[in-house]
Amino acid sequence: MNxxxxxxLQLFFLLLDIIVLNLIYFLAQSIFEEDPESQYFxxxxxxWLAMNGFWFLxxxxxxxxxxxxxxxxxxxxxxxxxxxxxxAGLNLxxxxxxxxxxxxxxxxxxxxxxxxxxxxxxxFIYFSIKEWVKRSVHLQRKILxxxxxxxAKKLTAYLERQGFGANIVGYVDDKVSATGTTKxxxxxxxxxxxxxxxxxxxxxxxxxxxxxxxxxxxxxMKQADKDLIRxxxxxxFSYFIDRPIHIDYLNDLPILTVRREPLEEEINRFNKRxxxxxxxxxxxxxxxxxxxxxxxxxIKLESKGPIIFSQLxxxxxxxxxxxxxxxxxxxxxxxxxxxxxxDMRVTRxxxxxxKTSLDEFxxxxxxxxxxxxxxxxxxxxxxxxxxxxxxxxxYMIRQFLKPGITGWAQVNGFRGEITELYHIKKRVEYDxxxxxxxxxxxxxxxxxxxxxxxxRGEENAY
Numbered sequence: 042m043n044x045x046x047x048x049x050l051q052l053f054f055l056l057l058d059i060i061v062l063n064l065i066y067f068l069a070q071s072i073f074e075e076d077p078e079s080q081y082f083x084x085x086x087x088x089w090l091a092m093n094g095f096w097f098l099x100x101x102x103x104x105x106x107x108x109x110x111x112x113x114x115x116x117x118x119x120x121x122x123x124x125x126x127x128x129a130g131l132n133l134x135x136x137x138x139x140x141x142x143x144x145x146x147x148x149x150x151x152x153x154x155x156x157x158x159x160x161x162x163x164x165f166i167y168f169s170i171k172e173w174v175k176r177s178v179h180l181q182r183k184i185l186x187x188x189x190x191x192x193a194k195k196l197t198a199y200l201e202r203q204g205f206g207a208n209i210v211g212y213v214d215d216k217v218s219a220t221g222t223t224k225x226x227x228x229x230x231x232x233x234x235x236x237x238x239x240x241x242x243x244x245x246x247x248x249x250x251x252x253x254x255x256x257x258x259x260x261x262m263k264q265a266d267k268d269l270i271r272x273x274x275x276x277x278f279s280y281f282i283d284r285p286i287h288i289d290y291l292n293d294l295p296i297l298t299v300r301r302e303p304l305e306e307e308i309n310r311f312n313k314r315x316x317x318x319x320x321x322x323x324x325x326x327x328x329x330x331x332x333x334x335x336x337x338x339x340i341k342l343e344s345k346g347p348i349i350f351s352q353l354x355x356x357x358x359x360x361x362x363x364x365x366x367x368x369x370x371x372x373x374x375x376x377x378x379x380x381x382x383x384d385m386r387v388t389r390x391x392x393x394x395x396k397t398s399l400d401e402f403x404x405x406x407x408x409x410x411x412x413x414x415x416x417x418x419x420x421x422x423x424x425x426x427x428x429x430x431x432x433x434x435x436y437m438i439r440q441f442l443k444p445g446i447t448g449w450a451q452v453n454g455f456r457g458e459i460t461e462l463y464h465i466k467k468r469v470e471y472d473x474x475x476x477x478x479x480x481x482x483x484x485x486x487x488x489x490x491x492x493x494x495x496x497r498g499e500e501n502a503y
Contacts, residue, residue: 061159188249189214321408354420365403417445449475452490
C-alpha cells in the first residue's frame, strides 16, 4: 500500500472517529436536555475532556491507527474493538466515581453504546474505501515477472499480500521448470517478454534476473520505456546477506546497510538528548531531591555502608562507566553475582526498592552526565558483557546505543535474572528492534509502560 495513502487513512479515520464521538456526545446532551447554562454543566465539560482523552490515549497505546493495523481490515477491526472495550470500561468507571453531583447515567450509557455503532459504520466506510481502491488499482496494474525462481515466488506473495491486489499475469523464463508447479502461467521465451507484455496490456515488469546475469535484460529495460511499461529490478542479495538490508544513496552511489539506525541522524540524536536532559532534570530537581535523603535514611537505618552503590558497566561503544543505584544489598557482598529470587543478600528496604524500581533513580544523574539515556538497552557488568557476547552473536550491536534506565526488552517482560540462553537472546532481539525503530514517541511510550508496570508490579523485579 502506498505510504501517502496509509497516512491519509490514519489521519482520516482518527478525525472521523473523534468527530463521530463528539457528535454522539452533543446529541446525547440534547436528547437528555442537559442545559449548558446549568451550574452543573462543568461536570459534563470534565466528562467531555475525559472521554476524548481516554480515546486518544488508548488508541495510541493500542495502535489502532498504526501502520501495521491500518493496512489490513482485520487488524484494524481487532485493534478498534479491543481499545473500545477498554474505553467503554473507563467511561463507566468514570460515571460511578463518587462526586457531589452525579453524571446523567442515560447520557453516559447512550454515548458509550452509540459510539460502538459509530465505530462499526466507520469501519464499513474503511472497508468500502479499501475495496474501491483495490478494484481500481487492480484494473490499472498488470504485472509480468521476469524469472521463474524463488525470488519471483517471494515477490508474488508480497505483491498479493499488499493492501491492493496486484494483477500478476505470469512469469517469463528460458527455464520453465525452474521452480516446479505454479498457479500462474510461465512463458518459455525471455526474448518474447515485451511482446507478451504488449499482448496482455502489461504496464509493469519486475525482473528477478539481474542484467549482469543476462544481457537481454538491458535491451528490455530500454524498450520498456518506449512501450510505456515501468521496468523494475528486484536484486537478490541472499547469496551474500541472509537478512533484510536497507539502501541509502550518497549522491548517485547506493549504500547498502544491514540495518536502519534512526539515531545515526544528527537531528534524532539531538532530539533524544534534549528529551533526556529535560526529563532527568525534572526528576533530579523535583523527585530525587527529596527521595534521596528519605531513602538514604532508610538504607542507613537497616545496614552499614554507602547510600549509593556504583559499579562499572558497559556503555555506548562498549566504553565502561560508573552506573549509580541506591544500595539494596548488605555491605561486603559479592556485587558481580546476579541478584536471584529470594536473594539473601538483598535487605528488606532493598527488596522494596527493587520491586518498585526506585533503586534505579540515581541513574538519572548518569543521564545528565551523558553516560546513559532514559530509554535504551540495559547496561550489564563488564564480565557479563564478555560472557553474553560469546553466547549471542548479535549482542554487541546493542552497544551502538547509550544504555538506558529502561528499555523495550524490559517493558516486554525481559528483565531480572538471566538463567537461560533464551533470556539473553530475547533481550538482544528486543534491543535491536528498538535500535532499528527508534522514535521520540517510542521513548515516551516505553516510559509510560515502565511506570505502569512498576505500579502493577512485575514478577521478575527482584
